[in-house]
Amino acid sequence: MQLVVGRIGRPHGIRGDVTVEVRTDDPELRFAVGASVATDPAGRGPLVIEGRRWHKDVLLVRFAGVDDRDTAESLRGIMLVIDSADVEPSDDPDEFHDHELIGLAVVTTSGEPVGEVTDVLHHGQDLLVIRRAGQDDALVPFVRELVPEVDVRGGRLVIDPPEGLLA
Structure with missing residues (x-):
């Protein structure tokens, strides 16, 4: 089963950065530099994270090969997904994904x-x-x-x- 960990939002600036609506409790792991992230629709990925930073509580991500605002805009709305098998079970017996x-x-x-x-x-x-x-x-x-x-x-x-x- 695929789990959504983020949704690509609007471009930020002119160099290809995009905002990402974070839908994971571990953005540092899921959006680590060098990580490859699957997409929904699958034909748009996987995307490799080249850089990331926080700006006013918004995650900004730069993907490899996305070097301008127009290319960044073409990614808007794409879901970033992982396989549920890649999620570690919680150590807390009263906590569930x-x-x-x-x-x-x-x-x-x-x-x-x-x-x-x-x-x-x-x-x-x-x-x-x-x-x-x-x-x-x-x-x-x-x-x-x-x-x-x-x-x-x-x-x-x-x-x-x-x-x-x-x-």
């Missing part, structure tokens, strides 16, 4: 099947999007009180929904 949760079967604490995690939203509070057969998707806050068990290896997530949450 989104890609580890997506696809897990969801059951209640009594074993009743609920559906499958299809997405994780990060809007002030993390929310699991659970697809339920023949019903609307359910949004479940990803907190220990409501999600007491996550078994990534077993492919299952257990929820303890209060009355009305799944209605």
Whole structure:
């Protein structure tokens, strides 16, 4: 599975630098000088990072072969991606990457099947999007009180929904 770690934004200056909307918690690793980064669409990459710097909380990146503003503009909107297999699992047993949760079967604490995690939203509070057969998707806050068990290896997530949450 491919994970987006950045999105190329507008050009910065006339020498080919671009802004990058960072979507990773480790930009120093993902955007290290010399790193080759895959792209979506795949035909536009991979791109090799030739230089990078922070400017007013914005990451500026220069890619090899991108030496002018017009070429930089042609990259706008391209997603920078990595393979999920390249992401180290967290040492914290209560911390999960989104890609580890997506696809897990969801059951209640009594074993009743609920559906499958299809997405994780990060809007002030993390929310699991659970697809339920023949019903609307359910949004479940990803907190220990409501999600007491996550078994990534077993492919299952257990929820303890209060009355009305799944209605």
